[in-house]
Amino acid sequence: MPLDNLHEHFAGQPKYRLLQAKEAVYGALAESWAEATTLPQSLRESLDRECPLSLSADFFVSRDQRAVKALITLSDSQKIESVLLKSADGRHSLCLSSQVGCAMGCQFCATAGLGFSRNLEAEEIIRQVLLMARYLSGHDGPEVRISNIIFMGMGEPFLNYDNVMAAIKILNDPQGFNLGARHFSISTSGIISGIQKLAREKLQINLAISLNAPNDQLRSRLMPVNNKYPIDKLIMAVKDYVKRTNRLVMFEYLMIKKVNDDLSSARQLVRLLKGNLHLVNLIAYNPSGKFLAAEPKQIAAFKKILTDGGLKVTQRVSLGRDIMAACGQLAARGASSQSNSACAAS
Numbered sequence: 403m404p405l406d407n408l409h410e411h412f413a414g415q416p417k418y419r420l421l422q423a424k425e426a427v428y429g430a431l432a433e434s435w436a437e438a439t440t441l442p443q444s445l446r447e448s449l450d451r452e453c454p455l456s457l458s459a460d461f462f463v464s465r466d467q468r469a470v471k472a473l474i475t476l477s478d479s480q481k482i483e484s485v486l487l488k489s490a491d492g493r494h495s496l497c498l499s500s501q502v503g504c505a506m507g508c509q510f511c512a513t514a515g516l517g518f519s520r521n522l523e524a525e526e527i528i529r530q531v532l533l534m535a536r537y538l539s540g541h542d543g544p545e546v547r548i549s550n551i552i553f554m555g556m557g558e559p560f561l562n563y564d565n566v567m568a569a570i571k572i573l574n575d576p577q578g579f580n581l582g583a584r585h586f587s588i589s590t591s592g593i594i595s596g597i598q599k600l601a602r603e604k605l606q607i608n609l610a611i612s613l614n615a616p617n618d619q620l621r622s623r624l625m626p627v628n629n630k631y632p633i634d635k636l637i638m639a640v641k642d643y644v645k646r647t648n649r650l651v652m653f654e655y656l657m658i659k660k661v662n663d664d665l666s667s668a669r670q671l672v673r674l675l676k677g678n679l680h681l682v683n684l685i686a687y688n689p690s691g692k693f694l695a696a697e698p699k700q701i702a703a704f705k706k707i708l709t710d711g712g713l714k715v716t717q718r719v720s721l722g723r724d725i726m727a728a729c730g731q732l733a734a735r736g737a738s739s740q741s742n743s744a745c746a747a748s
């Protein structure tokens with residue numbers, strides 16, 4: 403029985419039993435139903451049989467302890483990855499996978515090399531969160547919780563829209579994981595239909611666009627999705643999203659050496675994004691065989707052009723390089739020792 407259908411197991415039970423079960427799973431972060439001692443033993447035993455809480459995973463911790471990657475084995479033996487990033491300001495952001503593999507074919511991404519296998523179910527998304535929440539409270543203390551959830555791991559979340567939204571609704575539910583809607587972000591490679599759907603959702607979830615290039619020529623080379631949804635259509639969809647939601651949209655820009663880090667690209671980016679409710683996030687690239695990371699000096703010069711041009715800019719350092727924290731790197735290594743690229747979501 404899937405975890406997101408827990409209520410089915412409690413049909414015919416007093417209402418408070420379901421609440422007790424949710425408190426055990428999402429509040430106390432129980433690893434097995436045996437820990438849910440408010441429930442009768444017979445119920446715990448049947449839940450353990452039909453809806454086990456455990457998940458098979460290997461953990462990899464970076465040397466500086468600020469990145470933890472879980473390589474998760476699903477019930478059909480497929481592998482996905484989740485990455486927990488600990489910021490200097492005390493935030494704990496969790497990067498989730500939405501699919502097994504990915505069909506989008508971004509040139510800089512290890513997951514792309516795996517190809518697409520299947521969508522994750524809503525409960526498989528929720529289980530990633532519970533796994534990492536347990537890890538965090540077990541290692542850093544029971545009061546330490548996940549502060550942000552970002553769909554930026556393996557897969558294109560808007561191609562698994564319904565399951566991603568179903569998982570978010572349960573994780574947002576005060577009787578569930580109880581994480582505020584503004585603490586969720588969905589990062590898309592540019593699926594316009596998904597942007598349009600999200601604009602109509604009642605929940606105030608953050609939208610991020612994995613842009614990585616300021617013009618169609620370069621973007622189509624790096625991200626084949628651009629052939630279907632070119633930059634002008636993407637920007638129009640984002641403008642419409644901003645008009646409907648009045649929410650800031652983040653444009654992620656992975657800094658790749660001598661590919662998209664030249665200063666004329668920075669100037670093009672200013673022309674493309676200026677004057678709108680946008681934020682540019684410059685992300686240090688996890689270097690790999692095909693591409694290299696931009697030099698810090700080059701990133702600084704690039705950033706200056708953006709800020710001088712009036713754009714709001716943040717910069718994300720690379721965490722967990724030593725544990726291959728970019729999405730898909732570990733799973734790809736298992737699938738093929740040749741695969742060593744890195745993901746936009748690194």
Ligand code: SF4
Nearest residue numbers: 504506508511514557
């Ligand atoms: S960067 Fe994201 S969308 Fe592109 S191939 Fe990788 S997982 Fe898929």
